[in-house]
Amino acid sequence: MAKASGEQHASPVRWLAPSGLRGRLLLLIAFVLLPAFGLILYTFAEQRTAAADRARGDALWLIRLVAAEHRALMESAQQQLLGLAQLPFVTHRNQAALCNRSFAGMLRHQPHYANLGVIDPDGNLRCSALPFGAPVNLADREYFRRAVQTRGIVIGDYQVGRVTGKSGINVAYPLFDSAGTLTGVVFVALDMASWLARVIAKTPLPEGSTLTVLDPRGTMLARHPDPDRWVGKTLPSAPLVQAILTHNGEGTTESRGVDGVERLYVYTPFAFSPDNKVYISAGIPTAVAYADVDRMLARSLVLLAIIATVVLLAVRWGSHILVLRPAAALIEAARKFGGGDLGARTGMSHAGGEFGRLAQTFDEMATALEARDRRLHAVEDERRLADARFADILRNAPDAVISIDTDQKILLFNRGAEAIFGYRPDEVVGRSLAMLLPARHAASHGGQVRRFAAGNELSREMGAQRDIQGRRKDGGEFPAVVTISKLEHNGETVMTAILRDITERKRAEDEIRRLNADLERRVRERTAQLTAANRELEAFSYSVSHDLRAPLRAIDGFSQALVEDYAGRLDDQADDYLQRVRAATQRMGQLIDDLLRLSRVTRAEMRHVPVDLSTLAAEIVAELRKSAPQRTVETVIAPGLTTRGDPALLRVMLENLLGNAWKFTGRTEGARIEFAATRGDNGEPLFRVRDNGAGFDMTYVDKLFGTFQRLHSPDEFPGTGIGLATVQRVVHRHGGHIHAEGAPGGGATFTFTLPEDSQYGNEQQQQQEDQETDNGRREVYPAG
Amino acid sequence: MAEEKYILLVEDNPDDEALTLRALKKNNIANRVVVARDGAEALDFLFGRGAHAGRNPENTPTVVLLDLKLPKVDGLEVLKALRADDRTRILPVVVLTSSKEERDIVASYRLGANSFIRKPVDFDQFIAAIGDLGLYWLVLNEPAPLR
Numbered sequence: 001m002a003k004a005s006g007e008q009h010a011s012p013v014r015w016l017a018p019s020g021l022r023g024r025l026l027l028l029i030a031f032v033l034l035p036a037f038g039l040i041l042y043t044f045a046e047q048r049t050a051a052a053d054r055a056r057g058d059a060l061w062l063i064r065l066v067a068a069e070h071r072a073l074m075e076s077a078q079q080q081l082l083g084l085a086q087l088p089f090v091t092h093r094n095q096a097a098l099c100n101r102s103f104a105g106m107l108r109h110q111p112h113y114a115n116l117g118v119i120d121p122d123g124n125l126r127c128s129a130l131p132f133g134a135p136v137n138l139a140d141r142e143y144f145r146r147a148v149q150t151r152g153i154v155i156g157d158y159q160v161g162r163v164t165g166k167s168g169i170n171v172a173y174p175l176f177d178s179a180g181t182l183t184g185v186v187f188v189a190l191d192m193a194s195w196l197a198r199v200i201a202k203t204p205l206p207e208g209s210t211l212t213v214l215d216p217r218g219t220m221l222a223r224h225p226d227p228d229r230w231v232g233k234t235l236p237s238a239p240l241v242q243a244i245l246t247h248n249g250e251g252t253t254e255s256r257g258v259d260g261v262e263r264l265y266v267y268t269p270f271a272f273s274p275d276n277k278v279y280i281s282a283g284i285p286t287a288v289a290y291a292d293v294d295r296m297l298a299r300s301l302v303l304l305a306i307i308a309t310v311v312l313l314a315v316r317w318g319s320h321i322l323v324l325r326p327a328a329a330l331i332e333a334a335r336k337f338g339g340g341d342l343g344a345r346t347g348m349s350h351a352g353g354e355f356g357r358l359a360q361t362f363d364e365m366a367t368a369l370e371a372r373d374r375r376l377h378a379v380e381d382e383r384r385l386a387d388a389r390f391a392d393i394l395r396n397a398p399d400a401v402i403s404i405d406t407d408q409k410i411l412l413f414n415r416g417a418e419a420i421f422g423y424r425p426d427e428v429v430g431r432s433l434a435m436l437l438p439a440r441h442a443a444s445h446g447g448q449v450r451r452f453a454a455g456n457e458l459s460r461e462m463g464a465q466r467d468i469q470g471r472r473k474d475g476g477e478f479p480a481v482v483t484i485s486k487l488e489h490n491g492e493t494v495m496t497a498i499l500r501d502i503t504e505r506k507r508a509e510d511e512i513r514r515l516n517a518d519l520e521r522r523v524r525e526r527t528a529q530l531t532a533a534n535r536e537l538e539a540f541s542y543s544v545s546h547d548l549r550a551p552l553r554a555i556d557g558f559s560q561a562l563v564e565d566y567a568g569r570l571d572d573q574a575d576d577y578l579q580r581v582r583a584a585t586q587r588m589g590q591l592i593d594d595l596l597r598l599s600r601v602t603r604a605e606m607r608h609v610p611v612d613l614s615t616l617a618a619e620i621v622a623e624l625r626k627s628a629p630q631r632t633v634e635t636v637i638a639p640g641l642t643t644r645g646d647p648a649l650l651r652v653m654l655e656n657l658l659g660n661a662w663k664f665t666g667r668t669e670g671a672r673i674e675f676a677a678t679r680g681d682n683g684e685p686l687f688r689v690r691d692n693g694a695g696f697d698m699t700y701v702d703k704l705f706g707t708f709q710r711l712h713s714p715d716e717f718p719g720t721g722i723g724l725a726t727v728q729r730v731v732h733r734h735g736g737h738i739h740a741e742g743a744p745g746g747g748a749t750f751t752f753t754l755p756e757d758s759q760y761g762n763e764q765q766q767q768q769e770d771q772e773t774d775n776g777r778r779e780v781y782p783a784g
Numbered sequence: 785m786a787e788e789k790y791i792l793l794v795e796d797n798p799d800d801e802a803l804t805l806r807a808l809k810k811n812n813i814a815n816r817v818v819v820a821r822d823g824a825e826a827l828d829f830l831f832g833r834g835a836h837a838g839r840n841p842e843n844t845p846t847v848v849l850l851d852l853k854l855p856k857v858d859g860l861e862v863l864k865a866l867r868a869d870d871r872t873r874i875l876p877v878v879v880l881t882s883s884k885e886e887r888d889i890v891a892s893y894r895l896g897a898n899s900f901i902r903k904p905v906d907f908d909q910f911i912a913a914i915g916d917l918g919l920y921w922l923v924l925n926e927p928a929p930l931r
Binding site: 541542545546547549550551552553554556557558559560561582585586588589590592593596600 | 797799802806807885904905907
């Protein structure tokens with residue numbers, strides 16, 4: 001509709017203006033040239049009018065001149081007649097011969113005279129310059145009658161002479177004798193044609209001009225040129241004659257002459273007397289009158305044409321350079337761009353002018369469009385890639401992916417589905433989903449799917465309560481898990497089920513269940529065994545603590561009884577043996593106690609309460625001092641060392657560490673025992689128990705914490721080799737680490753961590769004490 | 785008239801019995817020591833039944849030295865039985881045993897033992913312990929009045 005109206009709209013526009021730029025430009029140029037053309041025409045019209053005026057003026061001047069000449073001719077003819085009237089051979093009728101001779105002579109000197117003659121009063125020609133044969137009677141001539149009548153000089157009408165045969169005017173004068181009786185009439189016949197020729201010869205008339213003398217009846221009395229052809233003819237219907245006769249005065253007219261030539265005529269009446277009137281008309285051919293003007297017009301037009309040609313060529317060339325080329329470049333760029341070449345640019349300068357701006361706008365638009373196109377392409381590529389990826393995922397997914405519509409007709413059936421169900425896509429697409437389900441389940445599944453389709457959920461795992469069964473092409477059924485999701489596009493709902501055959505998984509689950517049951521059974525058995533073993537261990541340690549000690553006590557007790565009761569009866573050797581028996585039993589008792597403690601440390605239930613290690617250490621040191629009041633031992637216990645743990649176990653630990661330190665400084669002068677803490681690498685407190693006692697060889701550091709491992713002989717330092725094993729277990733049970741450093745005779749340092757909420761008091765104070773220690777108050781005991 | 789202060793030693797091990805008696809002697813504790821060789825016998829003695837039927841159960845020992853590991857009825861069961869009976873509810877019972885198992889200690893005190901003494905292996909220490917024990921229970925301690 002819009003298109004149609006546009007077309008309707010376009011056509012008049014196209015008609016009004018050429019569609020091409022060059023055409024429009026040329027049209028503009030034509031608009032410019034048109035006034036010049038008009039001006040030229042106007043000037044031409046003006047000049048033509050001026051030329052006509054000039055021609056009229058010339059003609060007027062000519063006819064006035066002719067009239068004056070005519071008058072002069074008439075007057076000279078009158079003078080001539082007055083003179084002739086005095087001559088005897090004129091007045092005397094009998095001197096005709098002389099008269100003829102004289103007149104003939106005169107006629108030779110008077111070129112304008114057609115004839116000279118005398119007429120008798122009866123009208124017979126008496127004498128004539130031109131010879132005449134038969135008598136000629138001129139009594140009917142108007143000039144004769146008027147001369148007789150008026151008895152004065154008469155200028156006759158234009159007439160054609162009977163003797164001369166020429167047109168002319170006769171001037172007559174009556175002759176009287178002394179009595180006043182008319183004796184004759186002397187006349188001169190003026191040869192108007194030759195006169196007129198002479199007058200014209202003197203006058204520069206343009207070529208083709210005519211001069212005509214008419215009488216009031218329209219008879220041509222004289223004409224130049226071609227007098228012979230026209231004189232005497234009456235042409236009352238000729239336009240000029242009409243104009244002259246109707247106008248009856250001086251005037252001009254432009255009309256076609258009798259010879260068919262267009263002329264500009266000027267005419268004026270001329271009269272010798274009131275009743276003797278003629279008209280003189282001069283005609284100048286319009287072609288001649290307008291020749292200059294027309295030439296000028298032609299020149300102007302030629303010039304204009306040349307200018308127009310030059311201008312149009314210039315415009316054509318200029319428009320090509322200035323307009324068409326950029327326009328063509330723009331069009332070409334637009335065409336290429338439109339044709340799909342998005343890299344197309346105008347290649348034009350963007351500087352200045354509408355074309356520059358247009359080119360810039362176009363280039364910018366093209367760049368923007370190209371960028372957008374690139375982006376679109378990128379997006380498109382991405383989308384295609386995503387589609388391809390999605391398609392690959394769909395194709396290669398081991399799960400069955402099946403799309404159905406709301407009527408549960410299968411739309412999509414991927415390769416995974418083929419593998420699982422054994423159908424080819426063409427066997428199922430378009431058919432009902434029910435074919436993939438066991439017949440007995442189809443109805444309930446269909447209902448579930450329908451409810452899902454109608455519901456608000458977007459995805460859902462089907463068969464959450466019980467397994468879904470699928471049916472293969474061969475009729476076999478298999479357990480499956482199905483997730484169904486819903487998508488709506490353009491009002492169309494598509495549901496996609498992702499289905500996995502879980503036969504294997506089921507089997508694996510069953511296997512796992514079976515294995516689990518088996519495992520549980522075995523755990524139960526093992527637990528029972530362990531419980532039994534534990535009970536045995538308990539019984540063992542109980543009986544160790546009870547039953548093993550009893551015999552030892554008996555051995556010791558009775559050995560003592562022997563020593564006491566048989567004193568004097570046993571020799572020294574026997575006493576020594578009994579003492580050895582007692583020592584051995586007591587060591588065994590200690591061993592049993594330590595072992596029991598070690599096992600208790602391992603078995604005991606842990607408590608987790610705040611423990612003040614500083615206080616604990618102080619108590620232990622106090623007990624040690626009490627057990628050996630004779631010893632002088634410097635002890636340094638940093639205050640504020642706390643942790644969280646089992647107080648009993650921590651006490652056992654510190655008892656062993658401090659007890660060891662106490663024991664191994666037993667032979668050291670200036671014995672010193674220190675319990676302190678420093679900050680470890682990761683900020684945790686590093687507790688340490690340091691002594692300056694016997695120390696140990698680092699070679700055996702690995703054995704230090706082993707059960708029953710001793711680095712000193714019992715003679716040197718008594719011990720069971722269980723204490724440090726117990727310490728390590730306590731530390732480990734608290735999640736910490738312990739290590740030892742030492743040198744034979746160089747003392748030992750036990751460093752341990754207790755990660756749970758440990759504090760290390762005032763670090764600075766400890767460092768100070770460290771320095772004191774390092775300042776050499778320690779004495780090195782010789783290695784033993 | 786004041787009843788004779790005697791000690792009931794419940795001990796199955798003859799070695800320990802001998803050593804205990806020796807230790808008492810070494811500490812110049814001359815009080816009579818009645819020895820029961822298992823828990824059942826101890827209870828029979830204390831409640832005047834079985835082999836000890838006819839014995840006046842109100843003639844209670846000044847202190848019972850009770851081993852825990854006993855044939856037939858063990859020490860803790862004996863203690864439980866004693867504390868369950870009005871007649872022996874406040875009878876001083878010193879658990880004297882080789883064990884130092886915490887659970888034994890806890891169980892003993894929970895069942896109403898008056899003291900828990902572990903028999904040291906070192907006989908010198910054993911003598912010292914028996915000496916302290918005898919001094920305390922037989923001399924220092926004022927027994928509850930008999931009703």
